[in-house]
Amino acid sequence: MDVITWTGELACHLQTAHRWNREEFAERLGVHSQTVAGWHSKPAIVPRGEIQAALDTVYERALPPVRLRFAHLARPPAEAAAQALxxxxAIVLRGAEVLLVQRRDGGDLHWQFPAGVVKPGADPAAVAVKETRAETGVHCSVRALLGSRLHPATGVQASYHLCDHLMGEPANLDPAENAEAAFVPVADLTRFIPADRIYRPVLDALGASA
Incomplete structure (x- = not known):
């Protein structure tokens, strides 16, 4: 979403989307931390022009995962209920290996399963297959839906699809969002993604496949 005029509330959502504390956010904007505190206490306030420009810059430099979090936070409640993100x-298996991508999230790198946003009216299974191919070059087919949940870290509705590898070696085809793509041994998965961050049905399915 594009922001025409920043308010204190939208600025606070931008801070939350980046997962910065008030001091970190103030430093990025070149303002005093008390200014940020004022936005939290008076969300309707409209920052002055030079701060509007600084907020524009921080938003424009944000990586896609940050923009997704911001869009989810900034959506009006009625719209959020009608159009949940x-x-x-895709949980893509190749024998005893599973496909992962290393996401760029701010200054951090995190291993995750390939994923894509499901637009209204789109088939989630088709999106899982399409985004896997677009991100990694790997072709796969969906075997089963493992379930869905409200993701605890991002707050989006996530559906998990167990997929079979058809062809292709992983390559990083989306360097703006990812740093790497690779098949890793299922037995070593929790070395890449902590077990408490993996949806339980995914662990169960991979355990049965290992």
Missing amino acids: RVAI
Whole structure:
């Protein structure tokens, strides 16, 4: 979403989307931390022009995961209820290996399963297959839906699709969002993604496949 005029509330959502504390956010904007505190206490306030420009810059430099979080936070409650953000996640198996991508999230790198945003009217299973191919070059087919949940880290509705590898070696085809793509041994998965961050049905399915 594009922001025409920043308010204190939208600025606070931008801070939350980046997962910065008030001091970190103030430093990025070149303002005093008390200014940020004022936005939290008076969300309707409209920052002055030079701060509007600084907020524009921080938003424009944000990586896609940050923009997704901001869009989810900034959506009006009625619209959020009607159009909850959905993603389709592909769990692609090749023998005893599973496909992962290393996401760029701010200054951090995190291993995750390939995923894509599901637009209204789209089939989540088709999105999982399409986004996997677009991100990694790997062709796959969906075997089963493992379930869905409200993702605890991002707050989006996530559906998990168990997929079979058809062809292709992983390559990083989306360097703006990812740093790497690779098949890793299922037995080593929790070395890449902590077990408490993996949807339980995914662990169960991979355990049965290992």
